[in-house]
Amino acid sequence: MGMDAQISSAFATLAKKSLPELHAKLAQLAKKPASSRNPDDQLIALLAAAREHISILEGWANPASLQGEEPTLGDDASLDASANLDMSDEEASALLQSADSTAAPAELDDQDAEAAAMLEAMNAPADLGQVAATVRNALTEGDPENDPDALAMLAAMESAQVASAAPPAGDISDAEARAMLAAMDAPLTPKAASGEMSDAEARAMLEAMDAPLAAAGSDMSDAEARAMLAAMDAPVAASPKLTVAAAPMSAEEEALALLASMGGAEEDEGSSAAATPEQPPTHDASDHDSDGDSEHLEEIDEFAKNDFASDPDMLNDFVTNAAEIMETLDEKVLQLEQNPRDKETIESIFRAAHTLKGAGGMFGFKAVERVMHRMENLFDLVRKGTLIPDSNLIDVLFQGLDVLRTLLDAVKNGRPSGIPTVPICRSLELAIKGRYVKGSSPAAAPKAPPPVRAVAAPASTAAASHDGGGEERTAKKKNVEQSTIRVDLERLDALVNLVGELVIDRTRFATIEEDIRTTSPQLKVAGNMTETVQLFGRHMNEIHEIIMKIRMVPIGNAFNKFTRIVRDIGRQLDKEMELYIEGEATELDKTLVEQISDPLIHLIRNSCDHGIELPQVREAAGKKRSGLISLSARQEGNNIIITIQDDGKGLPADIIRRKAIEKGLITDDMILSKRDTFNLIFEPGFSTAEKVTNISGRGVGMDVVRKQISKLKGIIDLDSEPGKGTTTTIRLPLTLAIMQSLLIESQGEVFAVPLSTVVESVRIKPNEVQFVGDAEVIKRHDKVLPLMHLHDTLDLGRKSQSSWYSAKPQTEEMSRVAAMRLARRKDRLYVVIVGSGDRRFGIVVDQLLSQQEMVIKSLGPVMKKIPSVAGGAVLGNGEVVLVLDIQELEDRFRSRARSKVA
Amino acid sequence: MSWEEGSSAGMFTGAKGGLFSVHGDLDGEKVSEFQEREQFIGLCIGTEEFLLPIAAVHEIIMLPPITYVPNSSEFIDGVINLRGTILPALNMRKMMGFERGEKTANARIIIGRFQGITFGMIVDGITYVVSLLPTEIEVQSLPGKGTGAEFIGGLSKQGAKICGILDLARVLKHVAGNLDNEDVTEGGVEELD
Structure with a gap:
């Protein structure tokens, strides 16, 4: 029994890999005499012989492995066996197919003749020795030019013979197998597209080969052997069977490695090949309009050197265009999922895909072209109505897009990513036939697909809510596209x-x-x-x-990818959620749109991951099964307000408070408003605490989010209602280039406060200020705001001692105006209320001067780190004014207040 | 910090960047003697005169309005606007250990550029430009700390008068170093509050 398994596995290996290789080489040999249009008879015979060799071996291997029968020679018997047995049927046809398709790329002029010869050869019984002899004869009489190739082949042939003889003796060593492979691998010429094989792949194959062989050395049941064979030959088909195998051991891993290295399209190739074994060379082309041959999909170079690719300008254009197209594809594929029969969507997808494929090909980015080509085939079928996209298809498409994105990133970075394209190509080809591979793409997690499919509704509001408006907008978009110009x-x-x-x-x-x-x-x-x-x-x-x-640019550019993120997370976590996007047409400075994207991703992920509960939990809580995350943007004056709202479980205020006390961020006796408590998660240091606990996970990197927002001169605020959800509000200035600022004065010094952070400026009576302990507060709009004196927080009193030259010349008139103002304001305090949400505070200043547009500039390398100062700006009179960083100012204010308490 | 790598001492001792001085007539006979000289700018800080390698001087401007920057280094008097660029202005009097004095009409800001960093130095006046032979420069660091001697990279001994030559590398390093320390002292200040 054990012997049988060994034999069959060895044979399977041979039949599967070595011989098709051999066949390929022979085909190549046959092609070489370019002068004669008709291939040498001898060589055709050789080809046929090699084919026969394969069929014998496969006939031999299968029955042996599956039933322990006597090896059956001859084509008919082999086919009979195939008909009876599921496994061998697939395998046999796969092998047949592989042999055929190897021949196909050789593009012999006289294809029909060759096919006929092959068929003929197939019917003629022959054995290994005969084949070897034929080969030897052919080679000795053959063109001397082909010598190295021929010799190598001969060697390979002979070792194959040895190997085939060896198994009965129960002794095929790894070394032999390796030598065989090496012999076959070595003479490969780059011309032979079909025989091309990268070193890495060869190694992977070798490894894959070694392991089962080694395993076969030990006693093994038939089932095990079968499992292994299955794993080796048709991993796709085999994966369910594998689980039945008594000893999964490393076989499963091997199977995966094999899948990676050689792919597993055998299954479908096999089944279709079984139906039409008579026309092998043309089969592939007729089956589906893919010109690539899936059996011989091998990793190719991502880049091929080419004139276009070496022109940086052209390349730059390509990268930009590709990025745009990818964006469109992402968006449109999501729309397609919602609206599978929408003609316009699929048309635009098809166009975009075609453009990218063409461009990729032109630049010699072969991998891009290859993946895109297969996606295009899919899109084409969808366009023709043959294929109706379902969520499985969309998954595969997204996997494809992910691979493409990696490839395009590699193009952008100028070095190959090394990502394998074979698995995805295979998935895509399978998808054409309505079959899906799970876990074969690097993008897909290897775990089982979630039982519950998430319905992530892309709220590309156009498609979802009001169709008319959507169309109108797309139409408008098109017009804009036509009349745009790309500017550096x-x-x-x-x-x-x-x-x-x-x-x-x-x-x-x-x-x-x-x-x-x-x-x-x-x-x-x-x-x-x-x-x-x-x-x-x-x-x-x-x-x-x-x-x-x-x-x-419209902020929608940044929003679009969120639909995808929500969908993916939903599928990963078995959650049902919808993302509702509003105000995507709101326009924002391009750099802001680019830089706001990362913090937003973080927040959206948090909402998906920690906010929205599992559907069961939601139902138990009396909520809708599917969670709603809404992302909206709107303009308010010179600000953009972005809100992210989920209807999830909300933040646990008590736990946050406890954690903050543990972390020493607040003291035990400090009483914080609810919002203040929530906003504690933005504190640095809080995040590390969060990582180890699992209260809700929020806070991981939230300080980074806040930092990024404040770098954009924005303000973030968070509110939550336990059981009802969480709302995050981000306030950003429209642009960073020129900003509106409020000029204020304190102790003779003028500062600018970004208007985006200013809520209001008020004049109050000193007696409105109330003291709570040390702190000064005022009540405003029914809210209590802490007051900060700017000169106090900034230590403006130290000015006279630290700056000798900065005192401004006081003209008589100026001092007169100042005196007048002073007299007029008398017992009034000017307070600038800044911040957002409940996290507001008042800055007491001496004067409110004016509102101005200004360009913020850096203070230079010598003074880059000045606390509370965001930069400087030059005023109309040529003077420099410092622009305050409200966030830092607040931190400073609060930490000072805290240290005072301590 | 980048300016730590190369001391600016090379600026006034090295052969590069100096001017040739011609002795004798240009027509021919005695043109044999070329001596490399380096030019310096003479400036007044407090009661003393110092020299600054002219190669490091970008321009000299009148005292513009200076904006005080709270919590910056004590040697940075504030920032100025030089045609749209904001530059720090160093208080050279304070750096060299002089008392606070009246702002004179002669006061200028020397815009210096060293290792890619542009900054202003407030001085009490500019005197003249001198050319020094390498033999007239003595590279020597003076003892003493906190009195400004640490910013002297060499001495000119031309004629009877000895003048200190400012080493911009040390000046900048001191300001930036102070900046780095500032964060530390900030904490201290807060505790004192």
Whole structure:
């Protein structure tokens, strides 16, 4: 019994790999004499012999492994056996198919003749010795040019013979097998596309081969042998059977390795091949319109050197275009899932896919072209209505898109990613036949598919809610596309900066004009000046507006991928959730859209992962099975408000509080508002605590999220209702290039506060300020706000000692104005209320000066780390004003307050 | 820090960047003697005169309005606007250990550029440009700390007068180093509150 298994496994190996290789080489040999249109008779005979060899072996191997019968020679018997047995049927046809398809790429001119010869040869019984002899004869008489190839082949042939003789003796060693493979591998010429094989793959095969052989050395049951054979020959078909095998041991792993190295399209190739064994060479082409031959899918170089690819400009264009196309594909495929029969969607998908394939091919990115080609085939079938996309198909498509994205990233980075393309190609080809491989793609998790399918509704609102509006918008989009021009972002940035300077200049002109007007109103030139400056100002405003609009892109660009993320997480976690997107047309500065994406992903993931409960839990809690996450963006003045809202389980305030006390972020006796408690998760250090506990997982990296938002001059706020869900609000300025600021003054120093952080500015009576212990607070709109004195927090009192030259010359008039103002304000305090949500506080300042547009600049390398200062800006009068970082200011304020308490 | 790698001492001792001075007439006979000289700018800080390698000087401007930056290094007086670029202005008086004095009409800001960093130095006045032969420069660090001697990279001994030559590498390192320490002292200040 054990012997049988050994024999069969050895034979299977031989029949499966070695001989098709041999066959390929022979086919190649036959092709070589290019001068003669008709292949040498001798070589055709050789080919046929090799084929026969294969069929004998396979006939031999299968019955031996499956039933322990006498090896059956001859084609008919083999086919009979195949008919009876499921396994061998597949296997046999797979092998037949493999042999045939090896021949196909050889592109012999006289294909029919060859096929006929082959069929003939198949019917003629022959044995190994005969084949070897034929080969030897053929080679000795053959072209001397082919010598190295021929010799290697001869060697391979002979070792094959030895190997085939060896199994009965129960002694096929690893070394032999390896030598065989090596012999076959070595003479491969790059010309032979079919015989091409990378080193890595060869190694993987060898490894895969060694293990079962070694295993076969020990006593083994038939079942085991079968399992192994199955694993080796048809991993796809075998995977369910594998689980039945008594000893799974390493076989399963081996099977996976094999799958990776050689792929497992045998199953379908086999079944179709079994039906049409008479026309093997044309079979593949007729079966589906893939010109690639799945059996011989091997890893190819991702890049081929080519003139286009070496032109950086062209390459850049390709990368940009590809990224756009990928975005479109992602979006449209999601739409397709919602609307499988939507003609327009599939048409646009098809177009995009075709464009990318063509471009990839032109640049020589073979891997991209290859994967895309198979996806295009799928899309084509969908377009023709032969294939109706279901969630399985969409999964495969997304896997394909993921692989493509990796490949395109590799293109962008200029070095190959090394990602295998064979598994995905295979999955895609299988999908054409309506079969799906689980776990064969690197993108798919190897675990079992979730029993409950998540219904992630892409709220590409257009498709989902109101169709009419959607179409209208797509139509509009198209028009825009036609009349756009691609501009280098660097140039645009330079322009924006320049316009920023001009805005400052305008302010200066206005100041000069005001001076002239007030000091010498009688001058005629003053009137002209006033007029000119006003005109200049108006034009400047227009330019500013336009230039800002140029940089604006709809935030939907960043939102689109979230639908995909929610869908994927849903499928992974067996959760049902919908993402509802609103306000995707809201426009935002391009850099902001790019940089807001990461924090948003984090927040959305949190909502999916920790916010939304499992469907059962939700039902038990009396909620809808499917959770709702809504992502919305809207413009409010010069700000963009982005909210992420889920109807999940909410945040556990008590646990957060406990953790914060443990971490020393707050003290035991501190009383915090609910929101303040929630916002504790943004504290650095809180996140590390979160990782070890599992209260809800929120807080992992939340400090990073807040940092990123505040880097964008934005503010984040979080609120939650236990059992009802969590809402995160992000407030961002429309643009970073030019920002609206409120100029304030404290102890003679002027500072700018980004208007995006300002809630309101108020003038209060000193007696409205109440003291709670050390802290000053005011009540405003029914809310208690802590007050901070700017000069106190910033230590402005130290100015006179640390700065000797900065005292500004006080002209008489200025001091008069100051005195007047002072007298007028008397017992009034100016308070600028900043922050967002409940996390607001008031900054007490001496004066509110004005509101201005300014360009924030860095203070240079010598002073890059000044606490509470975000940067500087040049005012109209040429003076520098510091722009406050409200977030840092607040942190400083609170930590000072805390250290005071301590 | 980048300026630690190379001391600016090379600037006034090395052969590079110096000017050739011509002795004798250009037409021919005595043109044999070429000596490399390096040019320096003379500046007043407090009551003393110092030299600064001219190669490190980008431009010299009148004192513009200076904006105080809270919590910055004590040697940074504030920031100035140089045609749209914001630059720190170093208080050289304080650095060299002088008392606070009146802001004179001669006060200038020297815009220096060293190892890619542009910054301003507030000085009390500019005197003249001198050319020094390598033999007239003595590379020597002076003893003493906190009195400004640590920023002197060499001495000029041309004629009877000895002048300190400022070493920008040390000046910048001190300011940046102070900046780094600032965070530490911040904590200390807070505790004192």
